[in-house]
Amino acid sequence: MAKKSKQYEYDLSEVKRLIGETDKNYREIAAETGCPYASVVYHGRKIRGRVNRMRQEELNIEEQQPVLSITEETTETPKMLSGGTALSISRSDVHIHDAEQEAAKMIKAARALGLNKVNITIDR
Structure with missing residues (x-):
C-alpha cells in the first residue's frame, strides 16, 4: 500500500519574502510559516544562492584581504x-x-x- 504524502498549508510568497528580505535562517522561516524545511532550503538557495550565512561571513572577511x-x-x-x-x-x-x-x-x-x-x- 502506498504511503500518503503530507499536505502542508503555507503561503509560498511569504516564505520567499522572508528569505529575500530578512536574515532569518531557514529553520526559523520554516517554523514561522509552516513550510517544510527542505522547501525553504530549496527556495532559499534559488534566492540567496548556495552560500549559507556562516560561509558568507567568511567570504566578507576574505574580501577585505x-x-x-x-x-x-x-x-x-x-x-x-x-x-x-x-x-x-x-x-x-x-x-x-x-x-x-x-x-x-x-x-x-x-x-x-x-x-x-x-x-x-x-x-x-
Whole structure:
C-alpha cells in the first residue's frame, strides 16, 4: 500500500519574502510559516544562492584581504596562430579560491588552439 504524502498549508510568497528580505535562517522561516524545511532550503538557495550565512561571513572577511590576480604574459616571441594572431589570455582580480579553476580554463583554451606552451604569472 502506498504511503500518503503530507499536505502542508503555507503561503509560498511569504516564505520567499522572508528569505529575500530578512536574515532569518531557514529553520526559523520554516517554523514561522509552516513550510517544510527542505522547501525553504530549496527556495532559499534559488534566492540567496548556495552560500549559507556562516560561509558568507567568511567570504566578507576574505574580501577585505588582498586579492591575487592571474595574468598570462609572454617573455618569448608569442606563438602565431593561423592568420598571424598571437594568443594572450589574462584574468585580473581573481580571488585565490578561484585561481585554480581560472588557470585550468586558460590551459584548456590554449590546448584547444593547439598550443603546447603557456606562460602564467601570478602577481601580488
